[in-house]
Amino acid sequence: MSYILRRSSRTTSFVRGQESLTLVLRAGLRTKSDSAPLPILDIPKSNIYRFGDAKNPVFHDIEWTIQDGESWAVVGSGSGEKTTLLETLIGNLRITPPPPHGLFPFSTKDPHNTVSLVSFSHRPRASGSSFVDYTARYGAKWEEDRITLRQSMFPETLPEFARRDNRHGSVKEMSEEEKASFEALAKDLDLERFLDLPVIALSNGQTRKARILKALLRKPEMLVLDEPLTGVDAATRPILLSLLHSLHASKNPRMILGLRNQDPIPDWISHLVVLKGGGRAISGRRGDVEGSLGAGGHSHGHGISHEGLDAKERPEENVGSGGTEKDKERRVVVEMRNVNVKYDDRHVLKDINWSIREGDRWHLQGPNGSGKTTLLSLLTGDHPQSYTQTPPQSHLHLFSLPRRKLATAVIATRVGVVSPEIYNAFPRRKGMSVWEAVGTGFDGGFVPRGVKGVGLGLSGGLREEEEVWRVGRVREVVRALGPSAWSQLANSRHHTQEELGALDHSFSQRPFADLSPGEQSVVLLMRALVGKPPLVILDEVWSGMDDLMVESSRSYLRRGGVGEEQAVLVVSHWEEEVPWGVEDGVKRMKLEGGKGFES
Ligand SMILES: Nc1ncnc2c1ncn2[C@@H]1O[C@H](COP(=O)(O)OP(=O)(O)OP(=O)(O)O)[C@@H](O)[C@H]1O
Known part of the structure; x- marks a missing residue:
């Protein structure tokens, strides 16, 4: 079955009070003793708003229910709407009306600990107004730059100065069994040989895999991975996808993937939410909705000319390299x-x-x-x-x-x-x-x-x-x-x-x-x-x-x-x-x- 979710002309009638995230997520939480199987995720027909903006829904008439055993991906053009919908799952947006049985009815855990989101769709922003020295990795100078990947994963092994600032998260101390499973995952992700390198020395792809590993260490019941294939080389993609599949199949944790329109959809994905732009989406079984993929956002020839592209030649600034090189062919x-x-x-x-x-x-x-x-x-x-x-x-x-x-x-x-x-x-x-x-x-x-x-x-x-x-x-x-x-x-x-x-x-x-x-x-x-x-x-x-x-x-x-x-x-x-x-x-x-x- 598929649903068409579109902009409502009466959006304000859905607006309720500013429920806190916890209330929204916990609302009407059912117990495991109820007879009907509990959905994994349940968003009945709802609008979704950013906190602080009760007038302009980001999504309209969203209906999204995940049943046990299903494997879902959210597919969208670019990162904007896709990432926003995925952020809704970690409570960054307000669902109105709130899901009657909680956003994750299957989980009896504190909703904040149920789901983790790791997003690669865009890079993390710089911390603020200051410039971040990205060249530090080429010759690590500061104590902080020497923290290894292993230390960042196991805060109890951090040197004293780094423990104080708590920047490396609060992963609790692990049992021997958990440590063994960590080593196995690090091996599967080909990160074993980098565990004792400074975090700052890791390449982009290595850093991305390390973020997945770190998220898994937190043992969420559900892991939402936004564009896990971005920045990952061709040989690693099938290995990573197969690892994610086996984790999902063992429900340890369950996964939801965010994919770009152009990304290949893994075979094991059974259901899709396809974002259409303008707050609309289609969701349902893969076979039913796959046909609509790529239809949104692919408009061509909208009559915009790019006039004046041929800039006049730039006056040469004297920077000590001589002024004649431009005249030479194929310098x-x-x-x-x-x-x-x-x-x-x-x-x-x-x-x-x-x-x-x-x-x-x-x-x-x-x-x-x-x-x-x-x-x-x-x-x-x-x-x-x-x-x-x-x-x-x-x-x-x-x-x-x-x-x-x-x-x-x-x-x-x-x-x-x-x-x-x-x-x-x-x-x-x-x-x-x-x-x-x-x-x-x-x-x-x-x-x-x-x-x-x-x-x-x-x-x-x-x-x-x-x-x-x-x-x-x-x-x-x-x-x-x-x-x-x-x-x-x-x-x-x-x-x-x-x-x-x-x-x-x-x-x-x-x-x-x-x-x-x-x-x-x-x-x-x-x-x-x-x-x-x-x-x-x-x-x-x-x-x-x-x-x-x-x-x-x-x-x-x-x-x-x-x-x-x-x-x-x-x-x-x-x-x-x-x-x-x-x-x-x-x-x-x-x-x-x-x-x-x-x-
Ligand atoms: N300061 C350092 N000390 C030790 N090894 C380092 C240091 N800086 C980088 N490396 C290693 O050099 C190798 C090359 O890293 P680089 O970032 O150039 O790779 P890349 O090809 O750009 O990878 P990706 O596709 O993941 O971005 C990596 O294995 C990385 O761990």
Whole structure:
């Protein structure tokens, strides 16, 4: 059976008082002695609201019941609605009217301990207004940076200074049996060999698996995993899915998965909630609702042109690399010869040889932990070992100069980066507008500078001509990648170019910190492109974006958003995420066992 859940015209009639989360979850809790089998999850026809907003339901007429033995996934475009619905399960939103038998009728536990949510759909936000130093992992300096994965899992083993701040959660001391099951799970997740490494040293994929392991240690009755496959390499995906299946089958714990439209749905999923956008959803048996997948959010050709993509040439800023290189054809942007990175006895990159030329389109591939992020940190000059690649053993040239002859601040102006690290580190400072966030891209910093919010250049002041060019560029990227290309409003009816321009302009004035994760990802893409840097690095660039954002950004990149004089390096575990295909001349650099293989 399937249900169509749609926007109600009489939404206010559903609004009740501001019940506390616990009351909502506990309401009418039945005991195990009742004769009918208790559903696992029970949301009878309800609206769902954010706390503090009793007028505008996020979801309308939601009906979602999970019976014992069923296996559910919630599928949606981008992270927005999917993550919000999943957050409802941990009490972050208000269900009205409240479920009469509690949200989880099967559980007699305190509802707060029934369910854990681990979300990979977008990266955790930086803690606040300050910048987070993501380069710390390349040369852990602080005591806190040395805490190992094992210590973070078993707080009783933490050194005294770390126990005090309680940042590592409150996992209770475990029995020998529990410890054995932990070791087995760590082995299944291929985390065993990383248990005694500093947490900060783990790669993105390793960190994600560690978060699942940590959630399992808390022994929830239900584990909700939002996009568990994001950032996981192709070989690990089936292993991870099979582990999740066996845990779910043994009800230890039960699972609900959140998946993106484009993710493959595991065979063992029997039921789906398909989010349709605008607070609507279809739920039911997989066979009944699967046909509607992908129908929402995949609108094409909504008549939006991306005019003015060909920015006039950027005036050359004198950064010590000579001014004539632009005239030379297919200049070498990066040159690596026998590049190595080691941490004590861990040899992460071995004799890498790689030349990146202007106009190149590269797909950097490799399993989790193979060294992709480490390699990128050499290109951005963030890694201390970028300085030690010196002749005769090795050689690292960036923009035709030995790395040590280029200040890191100069490199930052020449490499535009989107990455999980930048997303995490970027400050969510109160009052920083989208315009200013984009404008930080010119100088590669994290703090808006200059009266016009387009930076001050390396010398601390801009020539008028450069300032005019920068202001024009911010306008241009906001116009090309802004909401006129992807918002529901822009797609709801025909708009004039003027109206679309106004929509983008008002977006550029919004506080960056108030944007959804998908919108923030788009803005950080604008930031990476705004200065037309000779090298653009797009590492997990689509993370958190919804389908229309991905579609419009891909199309922009392919249609002149990056010029032929720019080199682009895309890092992704999914071939189809690379905006260019082999027919466009995309080359591959694959890292495996520390070595690089070009194809
Ligand atoms: N400071 C460190 N000390 C020891 N090992 C480290 C340190 N920093 C990183 N590593 C190890 O280097 C390896 C490469 O990490 P890196 O983050 O470059 O991998 P990756 O290919 O980007 O992985 P993913 O796809 O998961 O993001 C990992 O095994 C990681 O644990």
